[in-house]
Amino acid sequence: MNVRPISGASVGARGRRGSKGLLALASGVLLLAVTACGGGDTQGGASGTGKGKDADSARSEQSQAVVTIAPKNGAKSVDTSGALKVGATKGKLTQVDVKDGKGTAIAGRISADGTSWTPDLHLAASTKYTVHAVAKDSAGREAAEDSSFTTLTPQNTFVGYFTPEDGSTVGVGMPFSLRFTRGITAPKAVEKAIEIKTEPAVEVAGHWFGNDRLDFRPEHYWKAGTKVTVKLNFDGVQGRPGVYGKQTKTVSFTIGRSQVSVVDAKKHTMKVMRDGKVLRTIPITAGRPGNATWNGQMVITEKLTVTRMNGETVGFGGEYDIKDVPHAMRLTDSGTFIHGNYWGGGAFGNYNASHGCIGLRDVRGGYDGGVPAAWFFNRSMIGDVVVVKNSQDRTVAPDNGMNGWNMSWDDWKA
Numbered sequence: 093m094n095v096r097p098i099s100g101a102s103v104g105a106r107g108r109r110g111s112k113g114l115l116a117l118a119s120g121v122l123l124l125a126v127t128a129c130g131g132g133d134t135q136g137g138a139s140g141t142g143k144g145k146d147a148d149s150a151r152s153e154q155s156q157a158v159v160t161i162a163p164k165n166g167a168k169s170v171d172t173s174g175a176l177k178v179g180a181t182k183g184k185l186t187q188v189d190v191k192d193g194k195g196t197a198i199a200g201r202i203s204a205d206g207t208s209w210t211p212d213l214h215l216a217a218s219t220k221y222t223v224h225a226v227a228k229d230s231a232g233r234e235a236a237e238d239s240s241f242t243t244l245t246p247q248n249t250f251v252g253y254f255t256p257e258d259g260s261t262v263g264v265g266m267p268f269s270l271r272f273t274r275g276i277t278a279p280k281a282v283e284k285a286i287e288i289k290t291e292p293a294v295e296v297a298g299h300w301f302g303n304d305r306l307d308f309r310p311e312h313y314w315k316a317g318t319k320v321t322v323k324l325n326f327d328g329v330q331g332r333p334g335v336y337g338k339q340t341k342t343v344s345f346t347i348g349r350s351q352v353s354v355v356d357a358k359k360h361t362m363k364v365m366r367d368g369k370v371l372r373t374i375p376i377t378a379g380r381p382g383n384a385t386w387n388g389q390m391v392i393t394e395k396l397t398v399t400r401m402n403g404e405t406v407g408f409g410g411e412y413d414i415k416d417v418p419h420a421m422r423l424t425d426s427g428t429f430i431h432g433n434y435w436g437g438g439a440f441g442n443y444n445a446s447h448g449c450i451g452l453r454d455v456r457g458g459y460d461g462g463v464p465a466a467w468f469f470n471r472s473m474i475g476d477v478v479v480v481k482n483s484q485d486r487t488v489a490p491d492n493g494m495n496g497w498n499m500s501w502d503d504w505k506a
Contacts, residue, residue, distance in 0.1 A: 155233035157183025167241040172328035178209040180227035187226040217328040218245045246336035250274035261348045264313040265391040266475030275303040277332040287323040301491040311501045314347040358482035375441025379448040386488035389497040394422035418458030419469035424493040432465030
């Protein structure tokens with residue numbers, strides 16, 4: 093605001109004097125002009141001083157605080173991270189409202205000293221935002237600024253394919269796993285865009301396997317009945333230079349009853365435990381010498397009533413090609429299954445004869461619901477755990493399937 097006290101005083105003087113000014117023209121035109129403009133005598137000076145107080149008051153009512161908003165008003169193709177900043181000088185921010193085109197507020201924080209505000213997360217791509225910011229100076233006077241801008245439209249994008257499915261019920265060993273369509277070089281930014289809540293509450297941590305897979309799990313198996321909600325806010329997050337997420341999704345799943353089965357490759361048995369109690373002990377056959385089954389904790393990730401198993405797909409050449417393997421459940425990405433076996437003869441409970449899988453007695457076609465393979469298949473779900481011990485092979489790699497339970501909690505969080 094520009095205050096012009098001299099011009100204002102002249103106008104005020106003319107307005108107050110009215111006809112008196114006209115009478116004075118005959119005897120003292122020059123004197124009146126001097127005193128009205130210069131305030132040299134008592135009457136004229138009083139008038140000028142009064143207007144000066146008004147000007148000082150106007151200046152005193154104007155806040156000394158200055159609000160700044162970046163990017164500038166009307167900016168386009170603004171980066172979704174790091175570009176939005178609100179600041180204040182000669183005062184402190186008291187209010188910052190940022191909203192997208194739908195009126196949804198963007199969460200952010202004013203710094204402890206009140207001089208800056210930044211959003212908690214990245215912004216969405218191809219979105220118009222409005223900003224309203226208010227600051228107060230030391231006298232409590234407010235200054236405000238408004239601005240708007242539009243974020244960039246990315247040319248290259250990524251999404252995360254997740255498991256388990258939304259709305260599913262899974263076993264206590266099932267992690268929440270994301271596989272990204274592009275390698276991620278900004279893992280912290282991507283992790284920050286993921287929110288996981290559980291009921292009852294439990295600490296959940298993520299672990300990267302390479303740059304395209306991120307798994308989350310608690311320290312120990314999930315507690316039966318736990319409800320898990322995952323919010324993915326990848327829209328606009330920059331996962332690698334020039335590559336932005338385009339996915340916003342909420343995924344919920346429930347942990348079912350607890351079932352953990354323990355295979356003893358030396359004793360050729362499997363003890364099936366439900367909620368800590370033994371349901372049944374089943375004779376099995378594991379990997380034969382030279383093709384031993386992995387040791388360790390393995391999670392069921394797929395159930396197939398019947399499937400084809402061809403040795404050529406897992407490095408065994410033409411050693412076998414069985415087109416109708418019944419009651420098959422996957423344990424590793426590399427091809428380890430626990431499945432029905434109708435060709436094993438007397439191996440079950442007596443010796444290990446497989447190429448690394450865990451075999452349970454079955455019938456060809458899988459029609460008999462009373463055989464061990466069918467019994468176990470019908471009582472198992474995705475996410476159940478199968479633990480193998482006393483095998484001659486090493487422990488399964490944590491990223492070979494959903495088998496991160498084979499890492500210590502410290503290593504997982506590291």
